[in-house]
Amino acid sequence: MTQPGLILKEIHKHSKHAFELQEQIARIPRQIKAQKTRIERMEKEFKDFQDHLKKLKVTIHEKEVSFKELNTRVAKLQKQQNEASDNKAYDALKIEITNTKAEIAKVEDEIFLSITEQEEKTAALPEQEKQLKAAKAEAATIEKTSTDRKSELEAQFAETMVMLKAEEAKLSAEHLGKYMRIVQSFKHEALSPLEGKTCAACATEVTSQMMNEVRSHLFVACKSCNRLLYLSENEERVIRQSQAEYEA
Numbered sequence: 001m002t003q004p005g006l007i008l009k010e011i012h013k014h015s016k017h018a019f020e021l022q023e024q025i026a027r028i029p030r031q032i033k034a035q036k037t038r039i040e041r042m043e044k045e046f047k048d049f050q051d052h053l054k055k056l057k058v059t060i061h062e063k064e065v066s067f068k069e070l071n072t073r074v075a076k077l078q079k080q081q082n083e084a085s086d087n088k089a090y091d092a093l094k095i096e097i098t099n100t101k102a103e104i105a106k107v108e109d110e111i112f113l114s115i116t117e118q119e120e121k122t123a124a125l126p127e128q129e130k131q132l133k134a135a136k137a138e139a140a141t142i143e144k145t146s147t148d149r150k151s152e153l154e155a156q157f158a159e160t161m162v163m164l165k166a167e168e169a170k171l172s173a174e175h176l177g178k179y180m181r182i183v184q185s186f187k188h189e190a191l192s193p194l195e196g197k198t199c200a201a202c203a204t205e206v207t208s209q210m211m212n213e214v215r216s217h218l219f220v221a222c223k224s225c226n227r228l229l230y231l232s233e234n235e236e237r238v239i240r241q242s243q244a245e246y247e248a
Ligand SMILES: [Zn+2]
Pocket: 192, 199, 200, 201, 202, 203, 204, 222, 223, 224, 225, 226, 227
């Protein structure tokens, strides 16, 4: 029969490992989701970019129509001005012509700006498309790698659980019952190494008698936090060293 303290140490190793694996497994779908969200956002940005270009084309067309209409209007006003019968009508038309010409200049500037923007955006479009494609390919690779990694971790988790159960099965019925109750409340933190006289989990000192019991790998629970205690790696080494010195 393996001594309980040695079993507890193995159990803690496996249960901590199982917990870490579970955490890693749980993170993977979140990572995949984050990639999907990123691609969706990029796709939307690209679509907005294309829509903006389309709108720009419509705007340019509308302004060109308006430019033509305004020019026709100036020609008509000038004709009316030439045919004006009195000075008052002549002056009024003159003001209207000046205002219309100012409007033409404004529309002309706007057309120029819109065309410049259209040219710049059209030139940038292939690069935008390239970036989106690259990001999609990258996301697909990440998803594939993550999915493979998840299967790998799940296999490791299953293996670890088998080892954990095997260790638990080594405990006596009485110890197992106590252990199960503590596991219910503390999960993978149900056990704690003892460093010197201190429970590593709750930092409380145990009595010298308890320390000696832990050193003899007996079934001992911390009186402060209730966790089951086992000798830490460090303590084991110290004991081994002092034994070697004693024998030498
Ligand atoms: Zn404790």
